[in-house]
Amino acid sequence: MSRLAVDWTRCDGHGLCARLLSEHVSRDEFGFPVIAAAEISDADESQARLAVSACPALALRLEQPART
Ligand code: SF4
Helix, strand or coil: CEEEEECCCCCCCCCHHHHHCCCCEEECCCCCEEECCCEECHHHHHHHHHHHHHCCCCCEEEECCCCC
16 A cells, blocks of 8 residues: 655646546646545556656655554
8 A cells, every 4th residue: 555645846737647546636726636545555556656657747656654
């Protein structure tokens, strides 16, 4: 399980992530992503990685949970 995160200093709001990961990301009225479900299941991870690699601003990332 990993978590989806946006670097707001980089995101330019073109919404590619919302198109590629519509079950997890929607868009606000300005086009910026709204992460509705940050937790990414193992089944969705390959699609999430595709969205991360497709982000033109390098603003989207997958974070691994901290180990305790
Ligand atoms: S694809 Fe990247 S730059 Fe575009 S809205 Fe998503 S996080 Fe922001």
